[in-house]
Amino acid sequence: MAPTRATIEDVARAAGVSRAAVSKVIRDAYGVSDSMRERVSAAIADLGYRPRVAARAMRGSSRTVGVQLPRVDNSFFARILVGVFDHLEGTGYQTILAPMTHAANGKAALESLVDRQVDAIIAVAPAVSQTWLEQLGLRVPLVQIGQHDDPEHYDVVTGDDEEGSRLVMAHLFELGHRRIAHFTVDQRALSDPPADPHLARTRIYDELMTERGLPTDTRAIPLTEEAAYAETISLLSLADPPTALFAGHDELALGALRASAERGLGPEEFSVVGYDDVPIASHPLIGLTTIDQFGEEMGFLAASLVLERISGRTGSVLRQTDPVLRARRSSARISSATQAAGAD
């Protein structure tokens, strides 16, 4: 049968000391003699004792940072996670992940983290209002990644979506594109004021197209590769199809490339630009032009901010990563034939 797990009491008895003494040793607390530390450590090793997180959480801290993630099968979120783990590793804080389930609205995942009494929360692109996050930030050290909030009680890490979008549009304009479509987020539980990064991208797209007197063609779709594929098919079936697409992010861009590749269209006929620079984007067979917003760095920053808050810092800190354009072969100068075809 499974032997019952050793408790602090067992260790105390084995070492011939009090429970309090053992507690002090495992927490490396002040006021323990060397001989006591040795005896206790020996007993701990002997019994294979490991403190239970639940019992510790009852009296103090769970020594855990909780991360909420919208989806686990998204390469950009994975980049962020890598950054978070890199920073938290060796800090004495464990990390647990509460991925949003299908039904979930983000709230559920964050609440489950609170129920576990995590010492801090890193919320990645949470689909909850800023007001709700403020409440949460009041109770637990909190860092939000992605949304352009302007909070009082938590920190925020984002990319500079406006600058990134300007880089995208300038790139496409320079390549001669004028009929440029744009994919952006579908209806979403948008916070008030709207802070979704996709909204910033769309805003710049609108602004720069309008500035040049060009008609906009924005399509709000679910943020999935499938949706982007389907929408691109319909885009390319237009009498006068666009010559370029600014996809809201790389997953959408990959879906668009799926459609254009199936039709045998190259970048001279249909250029595609994404956002995020997921790892596969740099693969020579894909060569997706995109914006690198340094997901690992975002995760790393969020982790350090959250540690600061655990240490007592309040107020709010905003951090942004600087976007960089990665020009690859999915975008190219428009061919003269294509250009002529689309002439008014």
Place this chain on the structure above:
Amino acid sequence: MAPTRATIEDVARAAGVSRAAVSKVIRDAYGVSDSMRERVSAAIADLGYRPRVAARAMRGSSRTVGVQLPRVDNSFFARILVGVFDHLEGTGYQTILAPMTHAANGKAALESLVDRQVDAIIAVAPAVSQTWLEQLGLRVPLVQIGQHDDPEHYDVVTGDDEEGSRLVMAHLFELGHRRIAHFTVDQRALSDPPADPHLARTRIYDELMTERGLPTDTRAIPLTEEAAYAETISLLSLADPPTALFAGHDELALGALRASAERGLGPEEFSVVGYDDVPIASHPLIGLTTIDQFGEEMGFLAASLVLERISGRTGSVLRQTDPVLRARRSSARISSATQAAGAD
């Protein structure tokens, strides 16, 4: 200031009942009158009460299934996770993820799950010995995904790696390849007996090559795209390079394709076959020939097995998914020129 969180005591007081009564209501336990249920529910809603996981875990169950994952930035593991979440959602069990950190050996992640008193564990490709897992299985309902263990105290879900590898090799032979290289796992904390899926793949590769009197060329490398890229470069620099590669899994295959694409080599000169069928493999620009081993289904199976164990089943159950070859454009019939160049 942050108001202090409501406890079961607060709810009891507000509803004018005992703590036990509240406990029964939230656990949907037997023996509660409708009127009491109503009053208590009202008080719970009123106070925004949520039970603390730690306190519940002290007395019984944490209602949590823990998942251990080697890496979070791997598309195949992501497929497995999606399957696990799909199944566990709505079962009343929460899921938490303990991803292996860099230093970790898998043991650390699993132990941290035990420290949290999860009700069950799903271990994905854990780098620990079968002996160690048996110990763990004795203490907590456990399902292992990936390794070909033959356990007594936990369940196992794997693909049929031998059959999958036969499909790969038959495919390459049929396309006329005879000089076939193979990438497999580097030194790893291999259990005893060796149960790693990569070993099974290599075994079949060896067997089938030898059967045909062909020389094997197996290269044990770290399981990263970078390592595969570098190794492929050196492979292609050989005087008499192989015409095909059976990569241990898709990430390695993508690294190999990176190298061959950079050299402008098509599948007629250098065919690449992977394993896993990660989502990007089916992208027309990649078109990676690979083995689908249905990651979501593996996760789904593991989740249902683990629920059975929670319900009291003991012994051990083994489940396998049937592999399917996805032939795409990364593999092709060897060109006559290439064939001639390599003739003995």
Place this chain on the structure above:
DNA sequence: TTGAAAGCGCTAACAA
């Protein structure tokens, strides 16, 4: 430097 003892929030006997 060490130990005794209270109590964190909950569940599960058991009694009423």
Place this chain on the structure above:
DNA sequence: TTGTTAGCGCTTTCAA
């Protein structure tokens, strides 16, 4: 059907 009560394993005053 409802309430009383005894802990679960730890941390943390507070005394010794």
